[in-house]
Amino acid sequence: MSTSALSPAARLRGLKPEWLNDPKVWRTEVLAGLVVALALIPEAISFSIIAGVDPAIGLFASFTMAVTISIVGGRRAMISAATGAIALVIAPLNREHGLGYLIAAVILAGVFQIILGALGVAKLMRFVPRSVMVGFVNALAILIFMAQVPEMHDVPWPVYPLIVGGLALMVFFPKVTKVIPAPLVSIVILTVITVAAGIAVPTVGDKGELPSSLPVPGLPDVPFTMDTLTTIAPYALAMALVGLMESLMTAKLVDDITDTHSSKTRESIGQGIANIVTGFFGGMGGCAMIGQTMINVKVSGARTRLSTFLAGSFLMVLCIVFGPVVSDIPMAALVAVMVMVSFSTFDWHSIAPKTLKRMPVGEIVVMVITVACVVATDNLAIGVVVGSVTAMVIFAKRVAHLASVTAVTDPDGSTVVYSVTGELFFASNDLVGQFNYATDPDKVVIDLSAAHIWDASSVAALDAIETKYAQRGKTVEIIGLNNPSAQIHKKLSGELTGSH
Numbered sequence: 001m002s003t004s005a006l007s008p009a010a011r012l013r014g015l016k017p018e019w020l021n022d023p024k025v026w027r028t029e030v031l032a033g034l035v036v037a038l039a040l041i042p043e044a045i046s047f048s049i050i051a052g053v054d055p056a057i058g059l060f061a062s063f064t065m066a067v068t069i070s071i072v073g074g075r076r077a078m079i080s081a082a083t084g085a086i087a088l089v090i091a092p093l094n095r096e097h098g099l100g101y102l103i104a105a106v107i108l109a110g111v112f113q114i115i116l117g118a119l120g121v122a123k124l125m126r127f128v129p130r131s132v133m134v135g136f137v138n139a140l141a142i143l144i145f146m147a148q149v150p151e152m153h154d155v156p157w158p159v160y161p162l163i164v165g166g167l168a169l170m171v172f173f174p175k176v177t178k179v180i181p182a183p184l185v186s187i188v189i190l191t192v193i194t195v196a197a198g199i200a201v202p203t204v205g206d207k208g209e210l211p212s213s214l215p216v217p218g219l220p221d222v223p224f225t226m227d228t229l230t231t232i233a234p235y236a237l238a239m240a241l242v243g244l245m246e247s248l249m250t251a252k253l254v255d256d257i258t259d260t261h262s263s264k265t266r267e268s269i270g271q272g273i274a275n276i277v278t279g280f281f282g283g284m285g286g287c288a289m290i291g292q293t294m295i296n297v298k299v300s301g302a303r304t305r306l307s308t309f310l311a312g313s314f315l316m317v318l319c320i321v322f323g324p325v326v327s328d329i330p331m332a333a334l335v336a337v338m339v340m341v342s343f344s345t346f347d348w349h350s351i352a353p354k355t356l357k358r359m360p361v362g363e364i365v366v367m368v369i370t371v372a373c374v375v376a377t378d379n380l381a382i383g384v385v386v387g388s389v390t391a392m393v394i395f396a397k398r399v400a401h402l403a404s405v406t407a408v409t410d411p412d413g414s415t416v417v418y419s420v421t422g423e424l425f426f427a428s429n430d431l432v433g434q435f436n437y438a439t440d441p442d443k444v445v446i447d448l449s450a451a452h453i454w455d456a457s458s459v460a461a462l463d464a465i466e467t468k469y470a471q472r473g474k475t476v477e478i479i480g481l482n483n484p485s486a487q488i489h490k491k492l493s494g495e496l497t498g499s500h
Contacts, residue, residue: 032311037318038329045058051091066312079292079308085246103220103284109272125252129366139374140380148342178301203331205328245381246288250288291341416440424453426455438472440469443474459492
């Protein structure tokens with residue numbers, strides 16, 4: 001049957017994604033969005049406190065970030081909202097200059113993210129090694145768990161059995177049915193128990209007052225001057241970089257979990273758009289939330305944009321319509337959910353004795369350094385940068401050691417041929433010390449057939465070798481250069497010392 005023969009309704013169905021016609025997917029996405037929304041509320045309030053703003057500012061940011069990124073983002077099912085990393089970056093600006101400057105910085109950060117996304121910053125993700133990725137995931141799991149520790153310290157004793165009960169429900173309930181997400185069941189049952197029995201434990205309402213109306217768009221209350229721009233620009237750039245780093249790492253993690261590909265460039269630009277929208281609605285900005293994303297993707301099984309959209313939408317509905325009910329949810333229920341998330345996020349295989357025995361020492365060091373930096377600074381971006389740099393240094397050192405030089409002298413003693421093997425770059429500068437300048441014959445041949453010149457440092461090293469032989473009246477002939485090596489050698493040889 002031709003497309004033209006179909007009814008308008010049938011043609012419309014053909015344009016819709018397949019999952020829209022699947023009730024099972026709908027149920028999974030709707031329930032996942034609800035669980036994430038419940039988990040977002042105390043987190044958003046906590047991050048508002050870190051940033052020094054009213055709880056509504058963090059909740060509005062989580063609402064606008066999630067809804068906007070669900071439409072413009074590049075990674076389906078990933079949750080973006082107000083985060084601790086962003087709160088830490090912008091807290092000093094709010095403390096010193098006030099909320100207006102914070103909002104202006106959020107909007108400018110969004111502009112920076114769009115520019116960085118368009119310039120291809122997402123391509124840098126290729127340079128993040130697997131050992132850093134594993135360290136990032138494990139550090140994230142540790143941070144999620146550590147964030148729950150204050151909620152278990154100096155609290156009434158019923159909190160502890162409630163947490164244990166919540167964990168037990170999440171472990172055993174999926175054995176009964178997976179139709180309803182176990183975290184949602186755990187939250188509902190623990191709330192009913194505490195309210196019905198009148199158990200006095202910390203609740204979501206204790207974290208702060210929930211908003212009673214939707215956010216209203218407006219401009220930040222700051223003077224539009226160059227002084228304002230120079231004040232907010234450093235914070236906005238830091239926020240843009242931290243937000244992109246955390247979002248792209250999370251997107252890569254979700255790619256691995258779901259065995260699907262995502263557009264990192266679209267995600268980078270989408271984060272910028274979401275922050276601009278959030279700023280104009282008076283939110284504190286944000287980025288991808290790894291803990292909530294794990295709840296959505298790994299625990300609840302969500303795979304589409306619908307769960308992200310509904311997480312933001314349900315958040316506002318829960319605050320505005322069901323505020324009194326949500327306020328009664330015991331923090332113990334949400335702590336249990338996050339403890340389970342931290343446990344399932346940690347890559348236990350990476351620390352198994354069998355794995356550690358087989359793993360190169362350098363990769364273990366990189367993983368440990370990444371974890372240590374993240375846990376020490378509370379900043380995932382710093383850990384990723386330090387881990388990646390460490391991995392590059394270890395790699396450079398390992399590759400530099402692969403470069404070798406062997407010498408063969410002609411039987412008549414008139415010529416010596418040096419065969420150089422391996423990659424020649426800045427770390428191979430001990431090349432100069434591997435030649436016998438004083439005792440070699442008058443003609444020296446350097447055969448680079450099995451080598452590759454990567455940078456100016458290697459060309460400078462070859463120039464230095466030629467100079468040392470020339471000082472002794474000996475000639476050097478370089479042979480066997482491949483095309484790229486020949487081009488860089490021809491372009492730079494004799495141009496690097498400034499002595500000509």
